[in-house]
Amino acid sequence: MVPVRRSTRVRRPALSNDYIVLLGEDCGGLVSDPINYEEAVDGPQNNEWLAAMKDELQSMTANDVWELSELPFGQVAFRIMVALVAHFDLELHQMDVKTTFLNGNILENVYMEQPEGFGSEHMVYKLKKSIYGLKQASRQWYLMFDEVVSSFGFIENPFNQCVYIRTSGSSFIFLVLYVDDILLASNDLALLHETKEMLSSSFDMKDLGEAAYVLGIEICRNRSRNVLGLSQRSYIDKVLERFAMLSCKL
Incomplete structure (x- = not known):
């Protein structure tokens, strides 16, 4: 019988001793994340939060995500x-x-497996109407x-x-x-x-x-x-x- 060969390599922990894992908020002086704009700009890391906001807005502007518009009457x-x-x-x-969603018609061919324990074998449902869960x-x-x-x-x-x-x-x-x-x-x-x-x-x-x-x-x-x-x-x-x-x- 061939003996099992075991590695002699020294195993190191996933995190070195240089890292400290903190659980919970505001632990050891750690500042929790702001929950609104006012907290972000008034907090001790306001410059970093403002830079992150500007970077995110620039990305959305570059991707043409929106345009400024007056809110039309009646939107609320x-x-x-x-x-x-x-x-x-x-x-x-x-x-x-x-049964709201059962009223809508569908234009595509959509097939659905039969519920387990019901129906004929090797057959599926071809939907004629929309059904709950359908996109x-x-x-x-x-x-x-x-x-x-x-x-x-x-x-x-x-x-x-x-x-x-x-x-x-x-x-x-x-x-x-x-x-x-x-x-x-x-x-x-x-x-x-x-x-x-x-x-x-x-x-x-x-x-x-x-x-x-x-x-x-x-x-x-x-x-x-x-x-x-x-x-x-x-x-x-x-x-x-x-x-x-x-x-x-x-």
């Missing part, structure tokens, strides 16, 4: 919408689209929705997609789409109900009545006082609960 759609609702005392209702799903749902509501006379805001308006004489209705949530704001109940019927005839919808909670924001309204408030308390409580900080004190 949700806040403007609720301000209009409060000012003109509009009806504000909400609807939910069931095209969001885009195809938007195209489908835009085609449907445009056919009913809704006009999309040219500066903010997914914000629509339809007018009929002195009556008007705004329609705002947030993936599967739809906000409807109108000065005419008949037009509001007509729009709901149109949406329900085109998609599998759930009528949620007067809007109370959207995008993680609670809508608190007192129409007699012409007041509409927005609260994110529920969202904040969920974040605090997630990180076990519900009982924390400032």
